[in-house]
Amino acid sequence: MRLARRLSVAVAVVGALLALPAAASAQEATITGKIVDSTGGVLPGVTVTALHEATGTQFVGVTDTLGVYRIPVRIGDFRITAELPGFATITRTGVTLLVGQTATLDLQMAPSTVQESVTVTGEAPLVDMKNSAVGGNLDAKQLSEIPLSGRNWVDLVMLAPGSRANEVGTNGTGGPVARTGRSGGVQGTYNLTMDGQQVTQTVAGTFTNPNFSRESIAEFQVITNRFDAAQGRSAGIIVNAVTKSGTNIPVGTFSGYFRNSKWGAQDFIRHQILPYSDQQIVGTYGGPIKKDRMHIFGHWEFEREPRDIAFTTPYPAFNQDLVNTRTEHKSGARFDADLGGQRRLMVSTNWWRQLLPNRFDLNSSTDHPSAATHELAKMVRVGAQLTQASSRTVNIIVAGVFRQYDNETSYIGNEQVGKIQFNNGLSIGPGLSDVGRTPFRWNPTTYNVRDDFSFSFTAQGHHDVKTGGEYLYNTITDMSWCNYCRGWLDARGGPVPSNIQSLFPVWNDPSTWLLNSIPGSVIVRYRKAIGSPEMHETKHMPAAWFQDDWTIGSKLTVNAGVRYDLEVGAFAENLGLEIKPFLPPNRHADKNNIAPRLGFAYTLGSNTVVRGGFGKFYAQMFARDSFYTHALMQTIIPEITYDGRPDFVTNPFNGPAPTYDQLKARLCSVTGNAPGCIRPDLTRIDSPYMDIPYSYQTSIGIQRQLSSTMAVTADYVQTNLKNTEIQRNVNLTYNPATGVNYPFTDLTRRAFPDWGLVNVVRFSKDGYQNDRGLQTAVTKRFSQNWEMQATYTLATLKDAEPNPVSATIDPATGYVRYDSLPFATARDLGGWYTYSVADQRHRATLNGVWQLPHRFQLSGLYFYGSGMRFATAFSADVRNLGTSGDNLFNRTTGQIEQRNNFVGKPLHRVDMRLLRNFRLANHASFDGIVEVFNLFNHVNYGNYVTTIGAANFGAPVAQDNVAYKPRQLQLGFRATF
Incomplete structure (x- = not known):
């Protein structure tokens, strides 16, 4: 995106906001409390001023008839001043506010006949007495x-x-x-x-x-x-x-960070040092435009990362090292202005660009290197906020634009060569194994405007009310979705050919591939999308909410709220298109998404709070749930069954590929099942009965401040996710005697003989997931030259694999309806509720910063995660479902394998940093930095080969992620001026 275009967007957003009436900035934190006199009597009318020490910005509130004040503020360090005629002014310093924090600061004022002030020092409490989240x-x-x-x-x-x-x-x-x-x-x-x-x-x-x-x-x-x-x-x-924002003190930094494989350990899988390096250069500046009134902050960052993706398949000829260089640019700025009269303006922007060779959506222990792709991604964000506050109200308007661009291409220039899927997880050709996907291009843009209005009043206690609305408009104006557009060959009808390596002699030159030498014994079918992959998508997402934090007496605060969300276009229901008999046109959006939430915070003394509650929370859908279906409304994917011809792989249509209109005329539903007719595949289509996923969240716990600098928390939490995604080929029927589907290849037994695969995605009550856990934390804020935070979570994660359904035509509508089968089915076809993928029992972290003598600083983190569950399955279509399915039936033994029964090894990682600060002239300084990641070089794996029957089953898979790297050393510097 050109710079001029980004600037025009920014100017338009800011201009629109400045044209609005007095509006407000989204609050980052809140200071509240009660002010009493020396006898304990409440003091209404006290003016409380919170001075943001870094910028000089003042935030003002006034106590109500109960002596309560509430001031929305920025994050940072504050000086709090309370003033009332006839009383000595009291000032509290050393108060630091974190994002989202509500700090309760109660003050006591003493009568005075002369002008005097009292200053006390006291940090903000570490426990939140008003909030149950x-x-x-x-x-x-x-x-x-x-x-x-x-x-x-x-x-x-x-x-x-x-x-x-x-x-x-x-x-x-x-x-x-x-x-x-x-x-x-x-x-x-x-x-x-x-x-x-x-x-x-x-x-x-x-x-x-x-x-x-x-x-x-x-x-x-x-x-x-x-x-x-x-x-x-x-x-x-x-x-x-x-x-970050600028302050009254102009400060700039220039930093550099450098890694190199020469300073690291051997790769855990290849057992050799893989070539790698990384260089990051960063610059920042922040300062005042006008002291106490206007401030600016800006940053720029560049990263260059030459890296090696190593393949470790069971086929040595495929084990190439893909060496290339990733580059990344980041920049941004923020402007803050105090406009007077409790009005404030903030505008911020970010820009990002990444060139990512060797995109890693593949499994380097099973996939061919031709599956790698090349991606160019960009982003620009512009957001603005204005603030108008009074002693009782705050009105908030936020507006912005968030735009992305992504273009993914293949290293294989011949777009006639698509994806070839063999058994044991081996895939050859670009992109994801199920659809190919490459090339792919999209440019989603989200425009948003939000208004928050908060006010307080007294009625049977003190009420802090937040109400407002938000509207997001998401549009994708340039999208090309390659859903089988390069073709997909199912070669999972038998074992991987013994001469597989000689069939593909040069990994990135399809002209050398001996495609017609693939044995016919393994070839099952061919798919290729015919039609236009170009699409235009839109979604409208309004929301509204009401929240009342009601303080009853001195101990109890009730957090009661309700929210409404609507997402029009989530399931392509707004396109007016149909795929008969599976998807009618002009379907309705899911409009009943009302989410009540109720919680409480009950104080036990001055340092302890018990908190808990229950609520309903709706998700936002991925755009894929619209564009997958949209693509199938304007393309046809014929199901071409292997017919024994020796040139089937390179000539699946036995002649030139047909046009869209030619295919449409040959559909079995059009020709009355004439010989040679085409049965189209619907590879991923939405059900007409779709509901937005949501969760019920419950918690009960306790927070206790042990000292002025240390607190502990413990909470039992439960998230019950509903309407999770279910994918099934519904073009099947089932044998009531065996509880197993009739073979998909038996056309006479298909529910819809005119069609091929009908892979329907449903978000319905049949799919659910339950996450339960005890989460604890100890926090020690920075004092006496050190700070620390430790967490531990004990949890379980389970989900349901629903039973298959019967798909029939509803006579009343002429479209498909889905009903439960009247008999039990084999367990591997559904009906399981058990531990989910990613279930992990124990998880612990520790991080801290220690300021040492002689201007040294030591910081670090420790991460532990117990073994995590992974899905296991046979790669072949063992039940002849026409799609992958769970594939847990062992045809050799007749047994059904357990679901998600592979547990990985525990993870341990220690990262440490040693910094030495050197003072320079005129307040400048220089930091020398040495960092070591995975200090003890513990072997950590993030993924495994879980294809049952694969020669390397259980073998670790290389992960292009810093969490699973061997020990690495990073040298850095940071100059401050």
Whole structure:
């Protein structure tokens, strides 16, 4: 995207906001409390001023008739002043506020007939007496000082209390909600906001999320259970990040970080040192434009990473080393202005560009190197906020644009060569094994505007109310979805040919591939999409909420709220297209998404709070649930069964490929099943009965502050996810005597003989997942030269594999309906509720920063995760389902294998950093940095070969992720001026 276009977007957003009436900035933290006199009587009318020490910005509140004040503020260090005629002014210093924190600061004022003031020093409490949500914070010191291989700040989410991630997806892909990171987690269970603006990639879980520079993030909050009604579009966790801003003191930094394989250990799988290096250069500047009134902050970062992707398949000729260089550019800026009259303006922007060769959606222990792809990804974000506050109200408007671009291409230039799928997980050709996918291009853009209005009043206690609305418009104007567009050959009808290596002599030159020499004994079918892959997608996502935090007496606060979300276009229901008899046109969106939430916080003394509650939380859908179906509405994928011809692989149509119109005229449904007619495949189509996934979240726990600097928390949490994704070939019928499907290849037994594969995706009550855990944390904030945070989680994760259904035509509508089968089916076909993929029993983290004598600093982290579960299956279509399925039936023994029964090895990782600071002239300084990742070189694996029957079953799979790397050394410097 050209710079001029990005600037025009920014100007348009800011201009629109400035044209609005008095509006507000999304609050980052809150200070509240009660002010009494020396006898304990409440003092109404006290003016409370919170001075943000770094910028000089003042935030003002006034106590109500109950003596309670509440001030939404920025994060940072504050000086709190309380003033009332006839009383001595009291000032409290040393108060630090973290993002999302509500700090309760009660004050006592003494009568005075003369002008005098009293100053006390006291930090903000470590426990939240007013809020029942479960989560944690990572502060500015942790963000800047904890060692991170790759310096991706989202990795720090793994250290937050209650986090379940073992890794964050490679180079920005996926999200930290996934314990494996490979699939981005169960969709709609992770949402990231930046300065109040949603910036989550929601096209699909395996696509690239943009990376924001570590230097741009001030701090962030992770809420793992029961966030209030003002936030939504996640059935799991929320991450709220705040960008850095300038201060009254101009400060610039210039940093460099360098890794090299010469300083590291051997690869855990290849048992040799693989060529690798990484160079990161970062610059920042922040300072005042006008002291106490206007400030600016900017950053720029460049990374260059030559790297080696090593293949370790059972076929030595395929084990190439793909060596290439990834590059990444990040930049951004933030502008803050105090407009006077309790009005404030903030505008922030980020820009990102990544060239990612050897994209790693493949399994390097089973896949051919031709499966690798090349990706160019870009992002621009512009967001603006305005603030208007009074003693009782705050009105909030946030507006912004979040735009991405992604273009994925293959290393194999011949687009006539598609994906070939053999047994034992071996796939040859570009892209994902199920659809090929490459080439692929998309440019999703999300426009958002949000209004928050909060106010307080007294009625049977003190009420702090938040109400508002939000509208997101998501559009993809340039999308090319290659759904089988290069062709897909199913060669899983028998064992992998013994001469497989000689069939593909040059990995990236298809002209040398002996495709017609693939034995006919293994060839099953061929698929290729005919039609246009170009699409235009839109989604409309309005929301509204009401939240009341009601303080009853001095001990109890009730957090009651309700939220409504709507997502029009989530399932392609807004396109007006149909695929008869499976999908009628003009379907209705899921409109009944009302989510009540109720919690409480009950104080036991001044240092302990019991908290808990229950709520309903709706997800946001990936765009794939629309564009997969959309693509099938404008393409035809014929099912070409192997007919024994010797040139079938290179000439599957026995002549030129037909056009879309020619195929349409030859459909079996058109010709009355005439010989040679075409049965089209629907490889992934939405059911007409779709509901947005949601979760019920429950928690009960306790927080206790042990001292002025240390606190502990323990919470039992439960997330019951409903309407999870179910995929089934519904073009099957079942034998009531055996409980097994009739073979898909038997056309007479298909539910719809005119059709091929009909792989229907449903989000319905049959799919569910239950996550239960005890999550604990100990936090010691920075004092006496050190700080520390430790977490431990004991958890189970189970999910349901629903029973198959019967698909029949409903006479009343003429379209398909789905009903339960009236008899039991074989266990491997469904009906299991057991431990889920990514189930992990134990998880513990420890991180800390120690300021040592002689200007040395030591910081580090420890991560432990017990063995995690992985899915196992035969690669062949053992039940002749026409699709992959679970494939757990062992045809040799007649037994059914257990579901998700492979447990990986435990993970241990210690990362350490030693820093030495050198003072220079005129307040400048220089830091020399040495970091070691995986200090003890513990062997960690993130994935395994889990194809039953594969020669290398159980073997670890190389992971292009810093969480599973051998020991690495990083040298760095940071100059501050």
